[in-house]
Amino acid sequence: MSVLNGKVVIITGASSGIGETTARLLASQGAHTVIGARRLERLEALASDIRADGGSVVVQQLDVTDLEQMQAIIEVAMSRFGRVDAIVNNAGVMPLSPLEALKIEEWNRMIDVNIRGVLHGIAAGLPVMKEQGFGHVINLASIGAYEVTPTAAVYCATKYAVKAITDGLRQEVAGQGIRVTLVSPGVTESELAESISDTEAREFMKEYRRIALPASSIARAIAYAIEQPTNVDVNEMVIRPVV
């Protein structure tokens, strides 16, 4: 039997890409998955697939920029399963553009989803994990958390922030049985680049994404972190395509 069997895992941004693939993988190994995103119909379709394969899944519509909605998904997990073993703060957006294009709404959206969304996951999940005396916060950053590239200044800034928040959280919860993992993918197959409205950035990403990893490469890294013995904290994983 898999170590993941019976673990309760909340996954944000589970309607596509890495989140969706992670939900499929964890559910196939016996985890109770609680999946959130804004596109309910996509979540329902995913849940049907998971259930058809014998997996356990609960769907909850979720906008991570709204703290109350994040608290609601934690409450759903608690009322259904009585515990939260892990939250995967995966939801993210990446509308790349040069700063001088002044796409201020897009900057704000990245800040709201990529930074505030992760903070909301922590704000909603941490009290429950402290009460339980166990839990695991897994935050999705990016290779953009380690180096800045043109058109990606704001996106990278949000991912640097996710890395800083994750490092800070790990230090602060030391001794409370809570694990904190940062997962930083390189280019990976997903819908992430579809939100790019800047023509040049879009063309560049099209070319760059030719070497993209399948989302399962990242899902396996997330599963690896969760399935370690509870005294093992996988701090950080960077997963890139071979070039």
Ligand code: NDP
């Ligand atoms: P996708 O675009 O395929 O998935 C992003 C997910 O985030 C979707 O399910 C989307 O669902 C959800 N989302 C967006 N906004 C919100 C919101 N306000 N509230 C709740 N959910 C939201 O991209 P990926 O799977 O690639 O992205 C997953 C994570 O991986 C992101 O944090 C991304 O930054 C990171 N990453 C990805 C890389 C890649 O190359 N793919 C590389 C490095 C990092 P919905 O629209 O239904 O709400």
